[in-house]
Every structure is written in structure tokens, then in C-alpha cells.
Amino acid sequence: AQMWRLLTLFALRQFVFCTCSENFRLIKDGECRGLGGTDVGTFADAAFITWFICDELIATAMVFNFQHYYYWVNEESVPLSDGYMIMGLLCNTTSREWVWTDMSPLDYKPTKAYYDPALDKPCVPGASWYLHPNSSWLLGVNNKDPINILSFCTTQLEHPTPEDAGCDEEDELCYPIVPSGENWQDGEATCKRFDGNLASIHNKQENNFVRRQAVALYSSHAVFIGAKAGNDGVFQWIDGTEMDFVNWAPGYPKENFGDCAALDWYRTAGQWMNIDCNAKLPAACMVNKAPDVVPACTGQAYEEGAIFTSPGYPFSSNTPCEYLLEVPAGKQLQLEIIYLESNECCDSLVLHDAHQGGHQIAK
Numbered sequence: 001a002q003m004w005r006l007l008t009l010f011a012l013r014q015f016v017f018c019t020c021s022e023n024f025r026l027i028k029d030g031e032c033r034g035l036g037g038t039d040v041g042t043f044a045d046a047a048f049i050t051w052f053i054c055d056e057l058i059a060t061a062m063v064f065n066f067q068h069y070y071y072w073v074n075e076e077s078v079p080l081s082d083g084y085m086i087m088g089l090l091c092n093t094t095s096r097e098w099v100w101t102d103m104s105p106l107d108y109k110p111t112k113a114y115y116d117p118a119l120d121k122p123c124v125p126g127a128s129w130y131l132h133p134n135s136s137w138l139l140g141v142n143n144k145d146p147i148n149i150l151s152f153c154t155t156q157l158e159h160p161t162p163e164d165a166g167c168d169e170e171d172e173l174c175y176p177i178v179p180s181g182e183n184w185q186d187g188e189a190t191c192k193r194f195d196g197n198l199a200s201i202h203n204k205q206e207n208n209f210v211r212r213q214a215v216a217l218y219s220s221h222a223v224f225i226g227a228k229a230g231n232d233g234v235f236q237w238i239d240g241t242e243m244d245f246v247n248w249a250p251g252y253p254k255e256n257f258g259d260c261a262a263l264d265w266y267r268t269a270g271q272w273m274n275i276d277c278n279a280k281l282p283a284a285c286m287v288n289k290a291p292d293v294v295p296a297c298t299g300q301a302y303e304e305g306a307i308f309t310s311p312g313y314p315f316s317s318n319t320p321c322e323y324l325l326e327v328p329a330g331k332q333l334q335l336e337i338i339y340l341e342s343n344e345c346c347d348s349l350v351l352h353d354a355h356q357g358g359h360q361i362a363k
């Protein structure tokens with residue numbers, strides 16, 4: 001049991017890591033909202049202070065469209081005695097128009113009863129808008145009395161992108177250089193773990209690409225590539241492709257220098273030399289570029305104690321999945337949900353007591 005707990009904790013830590021920071025809630029598709037900070041100031045500078053506070057968090061101040069309005073009013077509203085929820089509206093003194101601090105146009109407004117008419121007039125600098133608990137947008141113009149500034153912000157989790165480094169846009173291949181193993185064979189084994197091989201090189205362009213990767217790494221004068229001599233002494237690519245291009249340095253391959261090939265970027269401009277297969281060199285791999293993954297239900301089986309996430313979480317909430325809990329007939333099933341984090345707006349968990357035609361037992 002102890003072991004399970006440890007495993008679970010470890011998984012939880014990793015898992016929580018890519019979600020919203022403290023005080024922020026995951027709303028949908030990697031968007032986090034919450035109180036970014038507080039300060040004391042006047043309405044004259046409240047909007048600027050809020051802008052700075054959110055900016056520090058790589059976030060934007062409260063910017064409204066219909067959906068945001070609903071959220072801030074219903075989920076985060078606080079009494080005025082606690083402070084003012086400052087909106088991200090600033091006066092453009094050139095155009096005399098109110099503009100959102102993220103530069104988006106002011107194209108959403110609530111119905112007229114719910115905002116100060118000043119919003120439709122030329123703007124005035126030195127004033128700040130706030131969201132009143134009665135859900136109105138009001139303009140604070142008092143620049144003498146200090147107020148509690150509540151700076152709510154919206155931020156976007158960074159979506160993980162496939163590693164660009166080492167990928168050639170043209171041939172859809174990536175050439176990661178992996179650290180030195182014990183020998184050439186080790187290099188090939190490491191490349192295999194990425195679902196690839198030691199690189200086979202079929203033209204000058206690919207050769208240059210691998211060379212550039214190796215130069216960028218700068219740890220060694222050469223890198224293993226995927227050519228190896230067979231018993232007959234003829235070099236072949238490990239991935240079985242044709243030897244339709246060679247780039248040996250003058251005089252190479254040299255007899256008794258070794259049966260493995262390395263691309264040298266230090267003494268030559270990326271020419272090849274044969275070398276002892278037991279040399280300790282980084283390996284230039286060649287792997288297919290990871291395709292853009294569309295979130296999908298996996299249908300995989302989970303062991304008791306495992307943590308699983310809905311597809312695309314936390315970056316997407318568009319894929320509904322069914323999870324089936326199976327027990328032998330006649331046994332009872334006890335279900336305990338220890339930890340559930342969801343996109344607040346759009347995810348839900350519904351439990352039925354049978355796969356098809358069952359009753360809803362919880363939501």
C-alpha cells in the first residue's frame with residue numbers, strides 16, 4: 001500500500017505541475033483565471049497597477065466578452081468592502097477611446113443598465129473601471145481616497161509543442177543528437193528508444209543539417225552516423241536504405257581505422273571518417289517528426305491506483321470519453337474519487353450504474 005501511495009504522489013506532482021498556478025482556476029483549454037495580486041492605490045492608477053500585476057504573471061487583466069463577464073460576475077465577485085475588481089480598460093488619449101489592455105477592441109458591452117454611460121463617451125485618463133458586485137461596470141474617478149485594488153487576471157498555459165530543435169521542416173525528419181554511450185551499438189539502441197535509428201544521410205542537405213546539429217551541441221568533434229561496415233568491408237546504412245550518397249573525407253574509409261562511421265564537424269566541414277565502433281561519441285539519430293496529436297479516448301486499461309486524465313487535458317476539453325469499471329458478477333464495487341481536476345466551464349463527470357441503459361447515480 002505504501003508503494004502505491006508513493007507512486008500516486010509522484011504521478012500527482014507531475015500532473016499538477018502543468019496546471020494553473022496557485023490562486024488560479026483552470027477554466028477551459030489551458031486558460032487560467034484568478035486573483036493575480038492586490039495593492040492599495042487610487043482610481044487614478046488602479047488600471048495601470050492591475051496591468052502591471054497581470055503582466056508580471058504573463059497574464060492579462062480582466063478583459064470582457066460575454067463568457068468572461070458571466071464568469072467574473074458569478075464565480076469571482078467579491079463585496080466592495082474587500083476591494084475593487086479592476087477591469088483592464090485604459091484610455092487611449094489619442095483616439096479618446098476606451099481600449100482593453102490586451103489591445104482587443106471594446107466590442108462587447110453589457111446591456112445599458114449595467115454600465116456607466118461614460119463608456120460611450122470620449123474617455124478620460126486618470127480613472128479606472130471596476131466590476132461592481134451588482135454586475136455593473138462602473139467608473140471610479142476619485143483620485144484622492146485610497147482603495148483596495150484587486151487585480152484579477154487571465155493567463156494561458158503554454159501548450160507543449162513538439163521539440164523543434166533538430167527537425168528539418170522539408171523532409172519531416174528530426175535529427176536529435178544523443179549523448180555518448182559506450183559505443184556505436186549503444187547509440188543505435190538510444191535512437192531506437194525514440195523510435196528511430198542512427199541517421200542515414202542521403203544528400204548534401206541532410207548532411208549539413210546533421211552537421212549543424214552537431215556543431216550546436218559542441219561537446220565532441222564528431223558524431224556517430226548510421227553507417228557500418230559488414231564482413232565484406234562495405235559500408236551500409238543500419239536503417240536498410242540505399243547508400244546513394246557518401247561524403248568521406250579524402251582517403252577515407254581507411255583500412256584498420258574501424259568499422260563504424262562518424263561525421264566530423266571539427267576538422268572538416270561535416271565529412272565522414274571510419275572509426276572504432278567502441279569510440280565514445282554522441283549519436284546522430286534520425287526520427288520521424290511527431291505528428292500533431294489529436295486528443296482521443298484511448299480505450300486503455302488502467303490498474304487500480306492509476307491516475308488518468310481525459311484526452312487533451314488541460315489544453316482541450318472537447319473529447320468526451322466513457323470509462324468502464326469492471327468487476328466480476330456478484331461482487332460489489334466501491335468507487336472513491338481522490339482527486340478530480342477539470343476544466344471548470346466544460347468538464348463534468350457523470351456516473352451510471354451500467355454500461356448501457358443504466359441509471360445515473362452521480363454527477
Ligand SMILES: *[C@@H]1O[C@H](CO)[C@@H](O)[C@H](O)[C@H]1NC(C)=O
Pocket residue numbers: 092093094095096099
Ligand atoms: C490610440 O489611438 C490611435 C489613433 O486611433 C492609434 O493609432 C493607436 O494605436 C492607439 N494606441 C493604443 C495603445 O491603442
Ligand SMILES: *[C@@H]1O[C@H](CO)[C@@H](O)[C@H](O)[C@H]1NC(C)=O
Pocket residue numbers: 113114132134136
Ligand atoms: C449597481 O450599483 C451602483 C452603485 O451603487 C448603482 O449606481 C447602479 O445603479 C447599480 N446597478 C444595478 C443594475 O443595480
